Amino acid sequence: MNTWLEAATWIGLALAAGLISVRTGISVAMVEIMVGVIGGNYLGLEVNTWVNFLAGLGAIVLTFLAGAEVDPAVLKSKFKESVSLGVVGFLFPFLGAFAYAYYVAGWNLHAAQIGGIALSTTSVAIVYAVMVETGLNETELGQIILAACFINDLGTVLALGVLFANYDYWMLVFIAATAVVLFLMPKITPAFQERFGGQVSQIEVKYILFALLLLGGLAGKANSEAVLPAYLLGLALAGFFQREKELLQRMRAAAFAFLTPFYFLKAGLFVSLPAVVSSFVLIVILLLVKMASKFIGIWPLTRLFRYKHREGMYTTLLMCTGLTFGTISSLFGLSHHYINQQQYTILVTVVIASGVIPTIIAQAFFRPRVEVLKARETVPTVETGGIVSISERRPLPEK
Numbered sequence: 548m549n550t551w552l553e554a555a556t557w558i559g560l561a562l563a564a565g566l567i568s569v570r571t572g573i574s575v576a577m578v579e580i581m582v583g584v585i586g587g588n589y590l591g592l593e594v595n596t597w598v599n600f601l602a603g604l605g606a607i608v609l610t611f612l613a614g615a616e617v618d619p620a621v622l623k624s625k626f627k628e629s630v631s632l633g634v635v636g637f638l639f640p641f642l643g644a645f646a647y648a649y650y651v652a653g654w655n656l657h658a659a660q661i662g663g664i665a666l667s668t669t670s671v672a673i674v675y676a677v678m679v680e681t682g683l684n685e686t687e688l689g690q691i692i693l694a695a696c697f698i699n700d701l702g703t704v705l706a707l708g709v710l711f712a713n714y715d716y717w718m719l720v721f722i723a724a725t726a727v728v729l730f731l732m733p734k735i736t737p738a739f740q741e742r743f744g745g746q747v748s749q750i751e752v753k754y755i756l757f758a759l760l761l762l763g764g765l766a767g768k769a770n771s772e773a774v775l776p777a778y779l780l781g782l783a784l785a786g787f788f789q790r791e792k793e794l795l796q797r798m799r800a801a802a803f804a805f806l807t808p809f810y811f812l813k814a815g816l817f818v819s820l821p822a823v824v825s826s827f828v829l830i831v832i833l834l835l836v837k838m839a840s841k842f843i844g845i846w847p848l849t850r851l852f853r854y855k856h857r858e859g860m861y862t863t864l865l866m867c868t869g870l871t872f873g874t875i876s877s878l879f880g881l882s883h884h885y886i887n888q889q890q891y892t893i894l895v896t897v898v899i900a901s902g903v904i905p906t907i908i909a910q911a912f913f914r915p916r917v918e919v920l921k922a923r924e925t926v927p928t929v930e931t932g933g934i935v936s937i938s939e940r941r942p943l944p945e946k
Contacts, residue, residue: 614781
């Protein structure tokens with residue numbers, strides 16, 4: 548095919564997805580996946596070498612940015628709540644989806660593991676957008692939810708890397724290189740930015756991309772996934788990016804304008820609509836398994852931390868969402884032949900549904916009032932005169 552016309556087709560579909568997203572308010576990533584489904588089923592869209600490269604780079608950069616968006620101060624100050632919610636938010640649906648896929652649906656071991664990983668995720672992108680839109684990102688509850696989502700997805704990425712890696716010489720090289728880079732880059736990067744940043748050639752961006760591609764290449768040699776070191780490196784540099792918001796914005800703009808559309812369009816490309824119809828019952832069951840296992844794990848913890856009913860339901864529902872890492876895990880399984888196209892279609896359809904349904908329910912019926920949360924969070928204690936956290940104070944009556 549004519550390369551330029553082929554590229555124009557992909558960019559045109561990405562443009563259409565962006566316009567639909569703006570008009571409907573639906574996450575652009577979700578729309579791009581849906582447009583990719585149409586392209587693969589009705590327009591004869593196919594992948595090639597350069598599309599695979601851009602899509603893979605998009606996944607790496609997107610994962611890095613997700614880690615870099617985490618506020619280290621929130622993770623530190625709300626460690627108990629964030630880690631507890633995040634760990635059970637990963638572990639319960641991973642075990643539940645794996646058990647159903649392996650023992651009931653009859654999937655083989657690797658396919659069931661991919662299914663458990665793909666359905667264990669949350670959607671940091673969706674949750675972050677909801678937090679900003681509602682103003683909850685400025686509340687303690689919103690910060691805890693975002694931090695818990697990060698811990699949840701970190702468990703997903705680690706599981707993907709651990710379960711499917713080759714434990715050989717290359718694994719040792721990969722682990723050693725990752726440890727060195729994670730230790731040195733937070734120390735070197737601020738000085739590098741001060742010395743070389745702000746140039747037209749964007750040297751600081753190339754510096755970060757070099758580290759991401761190097762670690763991604765070593766991960767590939769170890770049969771691990773390149774998004775694992777990308778996520779860890781993003782977290783390691785999160786403190787730096789809290790100060791360098793402009794650099795983070797430039798990288799985000801470049802990624803969402805040119806790289807991530809190829810990834811999400813490609814993710815939708817492999818979804819077979821006939822497989823959705825033929826596997827509809829299994830799709831519904833796996834969605835229920837994911838949501839039920841999230842509720843079983845997270846809801847009791849919200850009661851333990853003395854969340855009110857509305858806040859507990861809202862937290863649990865938002866942590867039932869999934870999108871980016873669910874599709875990354877599913878596409879990893881398909882690309883490495885751990886799952887077939889029908890199983891991939893089932894997982895991605897469940898992931899998309901989990902990004903939409905829990906969010907709608909949470910926003911429609913359980914969204915907390917920001918002014919009530921802020922008023923409660925600023926109530927001084929008698930003993931210290933200071934501000935207490937959600938988990939430390941007795942709940943006040945709702946207004």
